[in-house]
Amino acid sequence: xxxxxxxxxxxxxxxxxxxxxxxxxxxxxxxxxxxxxxxxxxxxxxxxxxxxxxxxxxxxxxxxxxxxxxxxxxxxxxxxxxxxxxxxxxxxxxxxxxxxxxxxxxxxxxxxxxxxxxxxxxxxxxxxxxxxxxxxxxxxxxxxxxxxxxxxxxxxxxxxxxxxxxxxxxxxxxxxxxxxxxxxxxxxxxxxxxxxxxxxxxxxxxxxxxxxxxxxxxxxxxxxxxxxxxxxxxxxxxxxxxxxxxxxxxxxxxxxxxxxxxxxxxxxxxxxxxxxxxxxxxxxxxxxxxxxxxxxxxxxxxxxxxxxxxxxxxxxxxxxxxxxxxxxxxxxxxxxxxxxxxxxxxxxxxxxxxxxxxxxxxxxxxxxxxxxxxxxxxxxxxxxxxxxxxxxxxxxxxxx
Numbered sequence: 001x002x003x004x005x006x007x008x009x010x011x012x013x014x015x016x017x018x019x020x021x022x023x024x025x026x027x028x029x030x031x032x033x034x035x036x037x038x039x040x041x042x043x044x045x046x047x048x049x050x051x052x053x054x055x056x057x058x059x060x061x062x063x064x065x066x067x068x069x070x071x072x073x074x075x076x077x078x079x080x081x082x083x084x085x086x087x088x089x090x091x092x093x094x095x096x097x098x099x100x101x102x103x104x105x106x107x108x109x110x111x112x113x114x115x116x117x118x119x120x121x122x123x124x125x126x127x128x129x130x131x132x133x134x135x136x137x138x139x140x141x142x143x144x145x146x147x148x149x150x151x152x153x154x155x156x157x158x159x160x161x162x163x164x165x166x167x168x169x170x171x172x173x174x175x176x177x178x179x180x181x182x183x184x185x186x187x188x189x190x191x192x193x194x195x196x197x198x199x200x201x202x203x204x205x206x207x208x209x210x211x212x213x214x215x216x217x218x219x220x221x222x223x224x225x226x227x228x229x230x231x232x233x234x235x236x237x238x239x240x241x242x243x244x245x246x247x248x249x250x251x252x253x254x255x256x257x258x259x260x261x262x263x264x265x266x267x268x269x270x271x272x273x274x275x276x277x278x279x280x281x282x283x284x285x286x287x288x289x290x291x292x293x294x295x296x297x298x299x300x301x302x303x304x305x306x307x308x309x310x311x312x313x314x315x316x317x318x319x320x321x322x323x324x325x326x327x328x329x330x331x332x333x334x335x336x337x338x339x340x341x342x343x344x345x346x347x348x349x350x351x352x353x354x355x356x357x358x359x360x361x362x363x364x365x366x367x368x369x370x371x372x373x374x375x376x377x378x379x380x381x382x383x384x385x386x387x388x389x390x391x392x393x394x395x396x397x398x399x400x
Contacts, residue, residue: 095160104381131165147237214252314377
């Protein structure tokens with residue numbers, strides 16, 4: 001015959017059930033004080049069990065309700081995998097600043113599964129993104145993105161993440177578009193918070209000029225960097241345009257150390273140009289007043305063999321590559337960037353988003369860029385992968 005359960009243990013289990021009911025639905029912190037006030041007694045063993053269960057449940061919360069964790073020297077935020085247990089940081093319909101090409105839902109993409117993936121580092125959790133906290137941290141500051149259309153992708157993502165966090169705040173928006181070459185300074189400001197989040201379109205970071213012989217890419221010259229000096233936070237990026245050929249190539253000649261070349265190994269040219277940029281940063285940026293980031297290389301997904309689907313491209317993809325490693329390996333430019341950053345006297349934080357983005361073969365515009373003749377496996381849908389880039393940007397400030 002089974003022994004009767006002592007009355008005190010009955011009460012403890014009832015208390016445990018109530019705690020679980022209060023925690024599970026919204027992934028909230030357990031309201032233990034409220035349970036105590038209900039008059040339940042607690043057995044010590046049951047308190048330990050309930051505490052462990054609560055901690056396990058809390059760790060599985062969605063990214064936008066997860067708790068802030070202390071930084072760990074053993075945790076690499078860029079090593080992890082994508083888990084499908086979340087919701088987007090914002091809805092595209094709630095952010096009127098998304099460029100037409102990035103709004104895949106408005107352009108007819110039928111699936112929404114890609115919106116629900118959250119980046120989960122292997123050894124820790126990301127602090128939740130808090131747009132209001134972001135604006136408070138950067139009150140009176142200027143944030144500037146410098147780079148090509150992938151940088152524009154990230155810039156639009158961040159202004160949507162911030163705008164939808166304070167939807168009633170006054171904002172000023174000026175999207176200054178110019179052609180494929182350098183030029184075009186766009187601004188987005190929150191006057192009450194005194195925060196500006198701006199974008200300087202610059203394909204190569206070094207100069208691209210028109211001369212008598214044609215368009216010349218000058219690998220050892222930066223003349224357009226004055227606006228960069230006024231920023232409190234700088235996020236640089238360049239990569240894709242270095243490898244365009246034919247009608248997409250925006251230059252006719254390359255100039256290096258006074259010599260003119262019709263062609264050059266593109267990775268060598270990239271390294272030379274980035275070296276010029278690194279010297280410019282070391283000579284012109286004060287690390288005591290300005291924080292500098294280099295945004296990791298954003299991958300393309302035109303070659304299915306890279307993820308072991310030889311006949312596939314990004315079109316029709318609805319799920320990421322599983323796991324934490326990309327079968328196709330890294331991109332050569334990543335090592336070039338890391339090597340250069342390690343030699344700089346000015347500290348530059350590397351946002352190492354290449355691998356985590358490589359895993360997202362499902363996140364591109366594909367045929368949903370608004371141009372029925374276009375297949376884009378380079379840029380990303382918004383909401384989407386660039387939101388995670390900005391989440392990691394925010395985490396770098398919170399954890400440091």
